[in-house]
Amino acid sequence: MIVSHVAIVGLGLIGGSLARALRACGAVAHISGYDPDSSQRETAQRLGIIDQVCTTPADAVRGADVVVLAVPVLRTAEALAGCLPARRADAVVTDVGSTKQSVLDDVARICGSVPAWFVAAHPIAGTEKSGIAHAQAELFHRRRVILTPHEGQDPAARSLVMRLWQAAGARVVEMDARRHDAIFAATSHLPHVLAYGFVDMLAGLDRDHDIFPNAGGGFRDFTRIASSSPQMWHDIIRANADAVGDLLDRQIDALLQIRAMMREGRWDALKALFQRARDARERYLAQIE
The missing domain is CATH 3.40.50.720 (NAD(P)-binding Rossmann-like Domain)
Structure with missing residues (x-):
């Protein structure tokens, strides 16, 4: 004891x-x-x-x-x-x-x-x-x-x-506390914002009620954390708003770059981005606990 x-x-x-x-x-x-x-x-x-x-x-x-x-x-x-x-x-x-x-x-x-x-x-x-x-x-x-x-x-x-x-x-x-908050803004807090925002966007599009019934495993994997407590995550994001907001700005810029690649037909660049992301995830996967 x-x-x-x-x-x-x-x-x-x-x-x-x-x-x-x-x-x-x-x-x-x-x-x-x-x-x-x-x-x-x-x-x-x-x-x-x-x-x-x-x-x-x-x-x-x-x-x-x-x-x-x-x-x-x-x-x-x-x-x-x-x-x-x-x-x-x-x-x-x-x-x-x-x-x-x-x-x-x-x-x-x-x-x-x-x-x-x-x-x-x-x-x-x-x-x-x-x-x-x-x-x-x-x-x-x-x-x-x-x-x-x-x-x-x-x-x-x-x-x-x-x-x-x-x-x-x-x-x-x-x-250090500030280092902690910066790390988890990137690895936990921002992903929850993205998952909540994504599901809310799809819910607004699902007027015929056929998007969610036809969703596959990718949807379930990506959005699992959007089933977390809204009150808890409201509090976390509010408490760490500056760090999460800065990362959200960077994510928006990255999405706009992807949109530009698609609009301009730069499919090789898009594939290269996907490959970099996959390689990074595979490289660091063993460190994720």
């Missing part, structure tokens, strides 16, 4: 999966939890994922060794503020947000500066499903969890969070 009591604020896919993973490996004796959605609380209780389901964040975190804020990134400040009155003086607080600089900024706004006991983290895991009903103990196995230590970071707090994620099956790495 690593700690006696973990509190999870936000009982969705990630929070629920972490609870299942920590319970399965015996890393924690007691797990309490809170979610503002009563249906999520009821599901957590019914499935036995959380030992003690609470109706306020303060009740959930009281006495906890570690508090995990598993909420949409724009709710981080609100969740933390709700926890602070009952937080034990030596408790470590961490998060699971997909943007890291915005989280650190929000924590600093609530606390005056980023406290030594706060550890910013991002598990690179998930599915297009949302809600604690879809929680899986194996979700983090062999997946990366990125920590973005801040200037005043307590090494013991960082080490404790690292050990918990490793117990859940993850491989923990560290990087």
Whole structure:
């Protein structure tokens, strides 16, 4: 056992999966939890994922060794503020947000500066499903969890969070928060914008209701992530809007170049672009985890 009591604020896919993973490996004796959605609380209780389901964040975190804020990134400040009155003086607080600089900024706004006991983290895991009903103990196995230590970071707090994620099956790495946000704007945030935009465009064209029934595997593969939580991805894109916006501009320019190739009949150039893209994907595929 690593700690006696973990509190999870936000009982969705990630929070629920972490609870299942920590319970399965015996890393924690007691797990309490809170979610503002009563249906999520009821599901957590019914499935036995959380030992003690609470109706306020303060009740959930009281006495906890570690508090995990598993909420949409724009709710981080609100969740933390709700926890602070009952937080034990030596408790470590961490998060699971997909943007890291915005989280650190929000924590600093609530606390005056980023406290030594706060550890910013991002598990690179998930599915297009949302809600604690879809929680899986194996979700983090062999997946990366990125920590973005801040200037005043307590090494013991960082080490404790690292050990918990490793117990859940993850491989923990560290990087600067702004570097993290730039990388995931390119590899995760922009693809979600493109998938949502593409499906919305097709839905507007499907007046005869014959596009989607005839869609093949390529459509399913490309658009799978458009089934993800709209609220969560609204928050992520808003929190990382500058980085995502810059990349979206570059993507628009690239699409306009492709359109010009097609309009001008430069089919060899188009094929060369396709070949470069295929070669790049094959070259880096082994690095994608």
